[in-house]
Amino acid sequence: MAEVLVYVDHVDGAVRKPTLELLTLARRIGEPVAVALGNGAADTAATLAEHGAVKVLTHDAAEYADYLVVPKVDALQAAHEAVSPAAVLVPSSAEGKEIAARLALRLGSGIITDAVDLEAGDEGPVATQSVFAASYTTKSRVSKGTPVITVKPNSAAVEAAPAAGAVEALSVTFSEQATGTKVTGRTPRESTGRPELTEAAIVVSGGRGVNGAENFAIIEALADSLGAAVGASRAAVDAGWYPHTNQVGQTGKSVSPQLYIASGISGAIQHRAGMQTSKTIVAVNKDAEAPIFELVDYGVVGDLFDVVPQLTEEIKARKG
Amino acid sequence: MSLRIVVTVKYVPDATGDRHFADDLTVDRDDVDGLLSELDEYAVEQALQIAEEADDAEITVLTVGPEDAKDALRKALSMGADKAVHVEDDDLHGTDAIGTSLVLAKAIEKAGYDLVISGMASTDGVMGVVPALLAERLGVPQVTLLSEVSVEDGVVKGRRDGDAASEQLEAQLPAVVSVTDQSGEARYPSFKGIMAAKKKPVESWDLSDLDLEAEEVGLEGAYTVVDTATERPARTAGTIVKDEGEGGKQLAEFLAGQKFI
Numbered sequence A: 001m002a003e004v005l006v007y008v009d010h011v012d013g014a015v016r017k018p019t020l021e022l023l024t025l026a027r028r029i030g031e032p033v034a035v036a037l038g039n040g041a042a043d044t045a046a047t048l049a050e051h052g053a054v055k056v057l058t059h060d061a062a063e064y065a066d067y068l069v070v071p072k073v074d075a076l077q078a079a080h081e082a083v084s085p086a087a088v089l090v091p092s093s094a095e096g097k098e099i100a101a102r103l104a105l106r107l108g109s110g111i112i113t114d115a116v117d118l119e120a121g122d123e124g125p126v127a128t129q130s131v132f133a134a135s136y137t138t139k140s141r142v143s144k145g146t147p148v149i150t151v152k153p154n155s156a157a158v159e160a161a162p163a164a165g166a167v168e169a170l171s172v173t174f175s176e177q178a179t180g181t182k183v184t185g186r187t188p189r190e191s192t193g194r195p196e197l198t199e200a201a202i203v204v205s206g207g208r209g210v211n212g213a214e215n216f217a218i219i220e221a222l223a224d225s226l227g228a229a230v231g232a233s234r235a236a237v238d239a240g241w242y243p244h245t246n247q248v249g250q251t252g253k254s255v256s257p258q259l260y261i262a263s264g265i266s267g268a269i270q271h272r273a274g275m276q277t278s279k280t281i282v283a284v285n286k287d288a289e290a291p292i293f294e295l296v297d298y299g300v301v302g303d304l305f306d307v308v309p310q311l312t313e314e315i316k317a318r319k320g
Numbered sequence B: 001m002s003l004r005i006v007v008t009v010k011y012v013p014d015a016t017g018d019r020h021f022a023d024d025l026t027v028d029r030d031d032v033d034g035l036l037s038e039l040d041e042y043a044v045e046q047a048l049q050i051a052e053e054a055d056d057a058e059i060t061v062l063t064v065g066p067e068d069a070k071d072a073l074r075k076a077l078s079m080g081a082d083k084a085v086h087v088e089d090d091d092l093h094g095t096d097a098i099g100t101s102l103v104l105a106k107a108i109e110k111a112g113y114d115l116v117i118s119g120m121a122s123t124d125g126v127m128g129v130v131p132a133l134l135a136e137r138l139g140v141p142q143v144t145l146l147s148e149v150s151v152e153d154g155v156v157k158g159r160r161d162g163d164a165a166s167e168q169l170e171a172q173l174p175a176v177v178s179v180t181d182q183s184g185e186a187r188y189p190s191f192k193g194i195m196a197a198k199k200k201p202v203e204s205w206d207l208s209d210l211d212l213e214a215e216e217v218g219l220e221g222a223y224t225v226v227d228t229a230t231e232r233p234a235r236t237a238g239t240i241v242k243d244e245g246e247g248g249k250q251l252a253e254f255l256a257g258q259k260f261i
């Protein structure tokens, strides 16, 4: 059976959920061979094996943390040479897309970014994408070389599928370009204790209607009652009320949770671009004409300062 | 020595318009008004600021696109760029990201450069891969997705706000940079700028000027195929209630019905 390379996104050995989703998709095409790089690479093996990796290729070197993107491209290229896979799958983060693009170019291959689904086809893997702010769904294929495909978080279920997960050391020679862009400083994000925005099953977002940084406590309280991540519109971010890392939309994160709750957000096209594929959409807005109501499964026309706290209380009461 | 900056700008269909696919499954550019991709305005802005700091700099704006893409170049020139290059050729219709990066890289080399500045992503394709592809093709450092950028003594520095961390980056010129919409609001063209832009040089290059063959680009040369594009069915109309004092409770009832609580 053909092998499929899966690039592992991990933090010091802790595998991030989108990688496990990739393993689910990879198994539809062939046998997943995972590639884990950098500090803690070998520690990923047990989790990857549980989710279907037949092999885990690992390599650690200071270059992965000290230089931008290219060392990882060199490593994936080495893995490609070692395995000759039927496809290469990479999580669709900003960095993942850059790694994938450069790899594709080196392999003489085509690249598809931001797939939301993947299936085996007669002429190679078929990727589903959601385009033009999710107003169209396309099915595409790579027609030259080894398909390189990046996949968005929440595109597949994480499935247990125990496999050998044999760890093998990958041998990597870094290219001349590898050390071109030096990382001279790094400030890790402080953890909020809430789920990762792109990975969360529920996202609770606030917009300009929240009217002030301190009022975001109302949005956070609702999020915490549901175990949700907090999002924000660009208007709220630009106003300095909430960090840019939490922005949902075209120039922020693209989310696809089971449930999206928008409060005080009008639903501009650039915001919709980042949330329109959510399974269930709920909005609270005092303007009955707000475009967000065109998307909702359930909408409340009302003042968020009344509706949201009441909702939070009711959820807490019901959860006991 | 003058600092030669090339800014890559894309002409895109207006995102607030009703965007569609044409029969050949390429982006329909006829029915919707086009404009300079808003995310590339940030690239032009940072180029202008870097040029203002440098002793001597020259900004060339570069686009690969249909005839109307000149509008995007004009806008960038009226913001303050010095000259423009338009790569235009009928054979370019349907070119994908890999092909676009090939054409851009050839044009950048022909124009001459110390620094390439791109937007974070185009607002139509939203791939965000062209800057990385350009760095790979040109064989120069990639310093991308910067929310802060500066150039001094032949070194580019910037801040990249990633998912897990915020990183400080540094590379020697020549290099390819891309900037995000957090890098600072783009200026509006002044009346003077708009008038001056009319006199600025716009060169037109076709594939033969770049020693490229038709087979290397366009739909023929594409590395990917779109098999189908279907309009997403309109979401079935949801329930909308007016808050009469029980809105939060009604919403909780809905969420409970959907098993979210």
Ligand SMILES: Cc1cc2nc3c(=O)[nH]c(=O)nc-3n(C[C@H](O)[C@H](O)[C@H](O)COP(=O)(O)OP(=O)(O)OC[C@H]3O[C@@H](n4cnc5c(N)ncnc54)[C@H](O)[C@@H]3O)c2cc1C
Pocket (backbone or CB within 6 Å): A206, A207, A208, A209, A210, A232, A233, A234, A235, A236, A247, A248, A249, A250, A251, A252, A253, A263, A264, A265, A266, A267, A268, A269, A270, A271, A274, A284, A285, A286, A287, A290, A302, A303, A304, A305, B038, B039, B123, B181
């Ligand atoms: C290139 C580009 C990229 C962009 N990228 C993004 C992006 O990634 N993400 C993004 O979100 N936007 C993005 N935008 C901006 C987008 O166009 C909108 O300006 C933005 O989404 C508006 O945010 P908002 O809905 O919070 O604010 P508004 O549009 O001002 O809407 C606020 C809403 O709150 C309601 N409201 C006010 N008070 C209350 C109250 N007390 N109770 C209930 N409702 C209330 C109002 O009725 C209104 O509908 C981008 C724009 C451009 C040009």
Ligand SMILES: Nc1ncnc2c1ncn2[C@@H]1O[C@H](COP(=O)(O)O)[C@@H](O)[C@H]1O
Pocket (backbone or CB within 6 Å): B008, B009, B010, B011, B037, B039, B040, B043, B062, B063, B064, B065, B097, B100, B104, B117, B118, B119, B120, B121, B122, B123, B125, B126, B127, B128, B129, B130, B131
């Ligand atoms: N046809 C084009 N002409 C000029 N620049 C482009 C073109 N396509 C992409 N770019 C540049 O590459 C960036 C990223 O585009 P993309 O990878 O398509 O999302 C854009 O912000 C532009 O700076």
